[in-house]
Amino acid sequence: LDVLVTLANDGYNIYQWTLNEHTGTHMDAPFHFSDQLTADQIPVSDLLGPLAVVDIRAKAEEDPDALVTPDDLQAWEESYGEIPPGAIVAMLSGWDVHVATDKFRNADDDGVMHFPGFGLEAIDFLLKERDVKGIMVDTLSLDNGPSTTFDVHYNWLPANKWGMECVANLGQLPPFGAAVFVGGPKIGGASGGPSRVIALV
Amino acid sequence: LDVLVTLANDGYNIYQWTLNEHTGTHMDAPFHFSDQLTADQIPVSDLLGPLAVVDIRAKAEEDPDALVTPDDLQAWEESYGEIPPGAIVAMLSGWDVHVATDKFRNADDDGVMHFPGFGLEAIDFLLKERDVKGIMVDTLSLDNGPSTTFDVHYNWLPANKWGMECVANLGQLPPFGAAVFVGGPKIGGASGGPSRVIALV
Numbered sequence: 001l002d003v004l005v006t007l008a009n010d011g012y013n014i015y016q017w018t019l020n021e022h023t024g025t026h027m028d029a030p031f032h033f034s035d036q037l038t039a040d041q042i043p044v045s046d047l048l049g050p051l052a053v054v055d056i057r058a059k060a061e062e063d064p065d066a067l068v069t070p071d072d073l074q075a076w077e078e079s080y081g082e083i084p085p086g087a088i089v090a091m092l093s094g095w096d097v098h099v100a101t102d103k104f105r106n107a108d109d110d111g112v113m114h115f116p117g118f119g120l121e122a123i124d125f126l127l128k129e130r131d132v133k134g135i136m137v138d139t140l141s142l143d144n145g146p147s148t149t150f151d152v153h154y155n156w157l158p159a160n161k162w163g164m165e166c167v168a169n170l171g172q173l174p175p176f177g178a179a180v181f182v183g184g185p186k187i188g189g190a191s192g193g194p195s196r197v198i199a200l201v
Numbered sequence: 202l203d204v205l206v207t208l209a210n211d212g213y214n215i216y217q218w219t220l221n222e223h224t225g226t227h228m229d230a231p232f233h234f235s236d237q238l239t240a241d242q243i244p245v246s247d248l249l250g251p252l253a254v255v256d257i258r259a260k261a262e263e264d265p266d267a268l269v270t271p272d273d274l275q276a277w278e279e280s281y282g283e284i285p286p287g288a289i290v291a292m293l294s295g296w297d298v299h300v301a302t303d304k305f306r307n308a309d310d311d312g313v314m315h316f317p318g319f320g321l322e323a324i325d326f327l328l329k330e331r332d333v334k335g336i337m338v339d340t341l342s343l344d345n346g347p348s349t350t351f352d353v354h355y356n357w358l359p360a361n362k363w364g365m366e367c368v369a370n371l372g373q374l375p376p377f378g379a380a381v382f383v384g385g386p387k388i389g390g391a392s393g394g395p396s397r398v399i400a401l402v
Contacts (some may be wrong), residue, residue, distance in 0.1 A: 183384020183397035196384035
């Protein structure tokens, strides 16, 4: 933040922001990995929906590269019913506890990052078999840390679906029953950007 | 927006934003005109609530400097009941139709702007007699255009209340009955900033 005016000198505070779009809790718009919708073009009706929280904390604790798989989605559906049309699906890996430390990126000696993400098979299932508005992760990326091909980004986003990265506090929500508001940016042409995400239980 | 990488060259699109916090549909945090809460510090429970839309379009059409007065709030309450605790109160002046033209600022030959806003008496009433989380206007400022003293800013915001400026489409909402989600920025230290505001009817 650059200070433009201050309360002491000018009677009020205004800053100027300079930031990369993909900072903090932020949206990946379809345009981030395609020539599809920019963040401001996403229909507002796609920014509200019932939230399905898929808990992979147990396996993420054993394997930092853990993926959300079709089995995880099936296990969720066995407990809570078929993921409803218009839902938003969140990966709860528990990784947000690391957000203030190097463990959030968790780079090894070769610079390869290690954190959980969605797997391509789960994304294929959601694209073909379910009607989901968007996905969320509590890690830095929709793909897991070691990914070099960004399969989730390249399959999910070009289908005019959005993703939300670095989402906090998913562990405070029920697996099903919360509604989520996705305050994605309304900045013309943006490929994504810092977003306010609020769940109602 | 500055282009950092592009789909054609790099396989994905990322821009860098440089913007004044008080741009577009944006929040004024208490810190904007005081040393109170910055945007990120506002409790999330203060960003959701029932919306009271106070329609002053008729008088704003006759007088571009029109103010929301205690009489306007009283007239609203006679129709819809007392403004409930935790409500968010919006001024509907109809001014958002001018957003793409010079009429939005409506500066006269002396550079004095003319558009509607809240009046100090209405703000005093809301602060002392009601329990309201925030206020919204469909104009550039909580104070009306010719204000040089910014009474609304200097009274409302230091009470740890937020304001939202340049809010669009209020005319599509019922006077009472909508719930509004205020996606204010979660940028550390911000005096406000671009916000996604979504109403549910």
